Amino acid sequence: MPGSCxxxxxxxxxxxxxxxxxxxxxxxxxDRALKRGTVLLRENDRMGELFVLKRGMMMSYVxxxxxxxxxxxFLLPGDLIAVSALVYARSPETIVALADSMVSPFERSAMAxxxxxxxxxxxxxxxxxxMERVASTDRLAAVGRTSAKARVASILLEIHNRMQRFDAxxxxxxxxxxxxxxxxxxxxxTAVHVNRMLRQLEDEALIARENGRVTLRNVAALxxxxxxxxxxxxxxxxxxxxxx
Amino acid sequence: MPGSCxxxxxxxxxxxxxxxxxxxxxxxxxDRALKRGTVLLRENDRMGELFVLKRGMMMSYVxxxxxxxxxxxFLLPGDLIAVSALVYARSPETIVALADSMVSPFERSAMAxxxxxxxxxxxxxxxxxxMERVASTDRLAAVGRTSAKARVASILLEIHNRMQRFDAxxxxxxxxxxxxxxxxxxxxxTAVHVNRMLRQLEDEALIARENGRVTLRNVAALxxxxxxxxxxxxxxxxxxxxxx
DNA sequence: CGCAAATTTGAACGTAGTCAACAAGTGTGG
DNA sequence: CCACACTTGTTGACTACGTTCAAATTTGCG
Numbered sequence: 001m002p003g004s005c006x007x008x009x010x011x012x013x014x015x016x017x018x019x020x021x022x023x024x025x026x027x028x029x030x031d032r033a034l035k036r037g038t039v040l041l042r043e044n045d046r047m048g049e050l051f052v053l054k055r056g057m058m059m060s061y062v063x064x065x066x067x068x069x070x071x072x073x074f075l076l077p078g079d080l081i082a083v084s085a086l087v088y089a090r091s092p093e094t095i096v097a098l099a100d101s102m103v104s105p106f107e108r109s110a111m112a113x114x115x116x117x118x119x120x121x122x123x124x125x126x127x128x129x130x131m132e133r134v135a136s137t138d139r140l141a142a143v144g145r146t147s148a149k150a151r152v153a154s155i156l157l158e159i160h161n162r163m164q165r166f167d168a169x170x171x172x173x174x175x176x177x178x179x180x181x182x183x184x185x186x187x188x189x190t191a192v193h194v195n196r197m198l199r200q201l202e203d204e205a206l207i208a209r210e211n212g213r214v215t216l217r218n219v220a221a222l223x224x225x226x227x228x229x230x231x232x233x234x235x236x237x238x239x240x241x242x243x244x
Numbered sequence: 245m246p247g248s249c250x251x252x253x254x255x256x257x258x259x260x261x262x263x264x265x266x267x268x269x270x271x272x273x274x275d276r277a278l279k280r281g282t283v284l285l286r287e288n289d290r291m292g293e294l295f296v297l298k299r300g301m302m303m304s305y306v307x308x309x310x311x312x313x314x315x316x317x318f319l320l321p322g323d324l325i326a327v328s329a330l331v332y333a334r335s336p337e338t339i340v341a342l343a344d345s346m347v348s349p350f351e352r353s354a355m356a357x358x359x360x361x362x363x364x365x366x367x368x369x370x371x372x373x374x375m376e377r378v379a380s381t382d383r384l385a386a387v388g389r390t391s392a393k394a395r396v397a398s399i400l401l402e403i404h405n406r407m408q409r410f411d412a413x414x415x416x417x418x419x420x421x422x423x424x425x426x427x428x429x430x431x432x433x434t435a436v437h438v439n440r441m442l443r444q445l446e447d448e449a450l451i452a453r454e455n456g457r458v459t460l461r462n463v464a465a466l467x468x469x470x471x472x473x474x475x476x477x478x479x480x481x482x483x484x485x486x487x488x
Numbered sequence: 489c490g491c492a493a494a495t496t497t498g499a500a501c502g503t504a505g506t507c508a509a510c511a512a513g514t515g516t517g518g
Numbered sequence: 519c520c521a522c523a524c525t526t527g528t529t530g531a532c533t534a535c536g537t538t539c540a541a542a543t544t545t546g547c548g
Contacts, residue, residue: 062385064471070385084378087371089480092378092473108483115363116485122359122366127331129373134328134336136380141306141314144387144432148536179494188388193536195496211545227308229336236333239352241360392504423526437504439528455513495544506533513526518519 004028006052008166009078010124013235017243020118027114028052028104034097041082041095049105051081056101057177060093061185071186073136074098076162083129086111099177123240134231143188146227151187152197154226156207160216161230173215248272250296252410253322254368257479261487264362271358272296272348278341285326285339293349295325300345301421304337305429315430317380318342320406327373330355343421367484378475387432390471395431396441398470400451404460405474417459 007016007024016024031054034040041047043062058075072093075081084092085108115122135158142151156176164170180198181191189197201207206222208215216222251260251268260268275298278284285291287306302319316337319325328336329352359366379402386395400420408414424442425435433441445451450466452459460466 062381064385064389068389070381070388072381072384083370084374086367086483087374087479087481088378089478092475093381112363112367112483112485115359115366119356119359119363119366122363122370123330123356126327126366126370126373129370129377130328130331133373133377133380134332136377136384137306137314137316137337140316140380140384140387141308143384145308145312145314180496181494190537191495192497192538195494196536199496231336234333235331237331239330239356241356424528425526434505435527436506436529440504443528489548491547493544493546496542498540498542499538501536501538503535503537504533505535507531509529511526511528514524516521516523518521 004052005054005078005166006080009128010121013127013237014120014124014240014243020121020243023114023118024121027106027110028054030104030106032103032105034058034101034103036097036100038097038101039094040097040103041091041093043091043094045091046089047082047085047091049107050083050085050111051103051105053077053079053081054102054104057098058095058101058103059098059182059186060095062093069185070188071182073132073139074159074162074186077166080125080128098182118244120240120243124237127237127240131231138229138231139186142227148187148189148193149197149200150226151189152183152194153201153206153222154228155183155187156201156214156216157219157222157226157228160214161232165232172217172219173213175212176214177212248296249298249322249410250324253372254365257371257481258364258368258484258487264365264487267358267362268365271350271354272298274348274350276347276349278302278345278347280341280344282341282345283338284341284347285335285337287335287338289335290333291326291329291335293351294327294329294355295347295349297321297323297325298346298348301342302339302345302347303342303426303430304339306337313429314432315426317376317383318403318406318430321410324369324372342426362488364484364487368481371481371484375475382473382475383430386471392431392433392437393441393444394470395433396427396438397445397450397466398472399427399431400445400458400460401463401466401470401472404458405476409476416461416463417457419456420458421456 004025006027007021053075055077059071060073061069061071063069081095142154160174163174180194184191184194202209206218208217248269250271251265297319299321303315304317305313305315307313325339386398404418407418424438428435428438446453450462452461
């Protein structure tokens with residue numbers, strides 16, 4: 001039985017009380033396995049519950065009516081899924097498994113109970129939401145104002161660094177788990193151009209590739225070309241109320 | 245004395261108890277006037293407080309190191325400002341007044357108190373955060389996957405519709421309050437191209453312009469070319485706990 | 489092994505960017 | 519109150535980054 005991913009995530013920021021830890025673990029009591037490619041939620045589907053991603057990798061995207069797709073974010077273990085169920089009756093985005101994954105669904109009412117009984121966790125969740133919001137605006141800035149090469153570099157860095165946080169074996173070399181088309185749909189490029197940019201990064205010795213695995217050969221240069229900002233630094237959760 | 249903008253905003257979604265209303269009003273006790281152009285917070289500035297925007301219009305943006313700018317969002321009365329202070333010690337973005345504005349600063353500790361004493365408000369704030377997150381991903385999709393004309397159309401619609409929510413006099417005609425360069429920095433375009441797109445929208449009779457004021461002449465067609473989705477519909481806050 | 493999906497490459501094209509010049513506003517100080 | 523400076527808006531000509539289309543090749547899954 002895997003520990004509680006979400007409790008672990010929050011535990012990175014605050015020292016949880018036993019009661020808090022317990023409450024968080026209860027969110028992950030039920031498990032649901034998803035095969036690669038499984039759609040957890042389709043755009044406009046009625047939604048009522050949230051999920052914790054426990055294992056695997058997922059993504060959310062929207063389809064425009066000319067058929068093109070914008071990938072909004074990649075989801076890794078410890079992330080909350082479908083938080084928009086807290087406002088919307090129907091999903092604003094499609095959520096699908098990129099790899100075989102495991103999620104734990106919980107009711108919105110569980111979130112309500114959490115707010116009432118554990119206000120500090122409510123604050124921590126707000127803080128996590130903000131981190132995600134900043135990541136999303138970083139992507140907006142990349143898509144709106146940087147070159148194709150910079151965008152591809154930044155997505156490699158982002159996924160590598162996020163994977164590294166819960167999997168220490170990731171250290172410069174990792175399995176991206178995305179097709180070039182998916183990289184394109186995340187960065188606002190075509191698959192063809194993503195291919196050219198990857199080749200260019202490889203030719204310049206910034207990365208290496210071998211059947212799906214990517215090695216970051218020159219992280220410093222990659223960060224420079226990507227305009228990368230580390231958003232895991234400079235955290236300050238000191239304002240949170242006492243834990244219960 | 246202007247009422248409490250933030251209490252009014254939340255009141256659109258839940259019927260506040262007297263105690264809740266009171267607690268929200270206390271966030272807006274201090275007022276601070278900002279002249280157009282005033283920088284409230286610079287990227288990387290140390291930050292400790294949040295703000296409610298009470299009057300005027302502001303925006304947040306980031307600068308990339310080639311000097312280009314990406315505007316992340318426009319802020320209108322009732323919006324919270326600098327919520328990222330809940331996670332970061334230093335601001336990830338610059339926040340500046342686009343028009344003469346009024347803000348009410350409050351400490352992060354006031355947010356902590358709110359969480360503890362009024363859990364339902366914590367939930368409502370999470371819900372508002374999600375609405376903003378979805379607005380931001382809509383913009384990402386626009387910048388990543390739609391034409392220049394669509395992006396310009398969508399920003400006109402977005403600002404018009406948001407202004408309309410607290411100013412009933414806005415009805416098809418409004419003062420945008422943005423330079424074409426700012427429209428460009430929000431949509432990932434150059435000012436020159438924004439100009440061309442505005443002219444095109446005007447030539448096609450979708451909009452009209454006269455010294456800064458914009459009239460939406462054909463909202464339906466505009467929504468079609470912009471791929472516009474109304475995110476104020478289909479709300480469901482039914483999960484929130486009891487008010488105190 | 490066989491087939492579909494994904495990757496790779498080339499060539500032609502087009503949307504949006506760049507550069508430049510001018511016009512129209514806007515605000516300021518003499 | 520006007521003159522001047524500066525910002526903003528407008529238009530044209532040229533350029534370039536990334537797209538489109540097409541075809542060959544490789545990969546990986548059933």
